[in-house]
Amino acid sequence: xxxxxxxxxxxxxxxxxxxxxxxxxxxxxxxxxxxxxxxxxxxxxxxxxxxxxxxxxxxxxxxxxxxxxxxxxxxxxxxxxxxxxxxxxxxxxxxxxxxxxxxxxxxxxxxx
Amino acid sequence: xxxxxxxxxxxxxxxxxxxxxxxxxxxxxxxxxxxxxxxxxxxxxxxxxxxxxxxxxxxxxxxxxxxxxxxxxxxxxxxxxxxxxxxxxxxxxxxxxxxxxxxxxxxxxx
Numbered sequence: 001x002x003x004x005x006x007x008x009x010x011x012x013x014x015x016x017x018x019x020x021x022x023x024x025x026x027x028x029x030x031x032x033x034x035x036x037x038x039x040x041x042x043x044x045x046x047x048x049x050x051x052x053x054x055x056x057x058x059x060x061x062x063x064x065x066x067x068x069x070x071x072x073x074x075x076x077x078x079x080x081x082x083x084x085x086x087x088x089x090x091x092x093x094x095x096x097x098x099x100x101x102x103x104x105x106x107x108x109x110x111x112x
Numbered sequence: 113x114x115x116x117x118x119x120x121x122x123x124x125x126x127x128x129x130x131x132x133x134x135x136x137x138x139x140x141x142x143x144x145x146x147x148x149x150x151x152x153x154x155x156x157x158x159x160x161x162x163x164x165x166x167x168x169x170x171x172x173x174x175x176x177x178x179x180x181x182x183x184x185x186x187x188x189x190x191x192x193x194x195x196x197x198x199x200x201x202x203x204x205x206x207x208x209x210x211x212x213x214x215x216x217x218x219x220x221x222x
Contacts (some may be wrong), residue, residue: 004154031208042116042200043155043212050208058209090154094210098143100157101202101210 002026006091006104013081013111021076021107023091031094032074033058033101034066036087043090049074081111116213117203123220131188133216135201136181144177145202145210146186155200159186189220193222 007022025032030051035043035058045058049068063085065077074093078085090106092101119134128131135144147155161168161177161184170177174187188195198215205211 013130033210035212040214042214043202045211047210048208056208059211075208088117098160100145100147100160101155103154105154 004012004102004104006030006107007107007111008107011110013078013109014040015081015083015111017081019078019081021078021089021091021109023074023076023104024072025091025093025102026072027095027102028071029093029095029102030071031095032068033092033094034064034074034076035090035092036085037090037106038087041092043066046076046089060090078109083111085109086111116200116203116211118199118201118213118216120216121214121220122217124221125191127191127193127220127222129191131191131195133186133199133201133218133221135184135186135213137184137201137203137205139205140184141179141203141205143204144175144202145182145198146173146184146211147176147202147212148196149200149215151197158199188218190222191218193220196220 004025024048033048047066051057091104116137143159146158149155160181177184200215202212
């Protein structure tokens with residue numbers, strides 16, 4: 001049981017490039033979320049999904065797109081990378097009810 | 113603006129002492145969760161308390177919730193060097209969103 005798997009673990013992009021951060025979970029969780037974590041700050045919610053085909057915006061959605069075509073996968077797309085998107089990105093999943101999230105190990109992204 | 117704010121931002125204690133961290137939030141919640149993050153790692157869920165609960169225990173962890181003051185506290189008893197980490201509170205509001213605070217960095221000296 002792998003839990004939540006994020007790839008890649010590290011990535012360096014040039015300003016203006018696009019890329020997709022991958023997230024997959026094998027726990028059949030309905031809920032999946034993307035957060036970014038910046039130094040000295042907590043996690044800020046980017047986008048989330050309550051099931052396949054359903055996504056919504058979080059606190060800081062600008063510059064990011066998501067889709068949820070399957071229960072297992074929830075990729076995060078950076079449309080045109082900017083230095084302000086340099087951060088550590090975490091994917092998390094959860095199921096219905098009062099339960100905590102299961103987090104992936106994160107993707108450390110640097111935009112130069 | 114973030115829903116939850118932890119206090120203190122950083123805490124340094126000796127092994128064996130108790131560590132108390134506080135979390136305040138702004139809006140009504142369904143539940144409040146506490147997570148631990150070791151340096152460079154993902155977050156690990158520690159404990160969840162529902163809005164209709166006032167106190168919950170799990171091993172050396174004790175969480176209290178005061179919805180009238182919109183605040184929660186996490187107590188770690190008899191702390192160990194391995195408890196050194198950042199601790200975050202997260203609140204689940206109506207709907208699905210779970211919003212995290214900025215965290216408390218705990219350092220336990222051996």
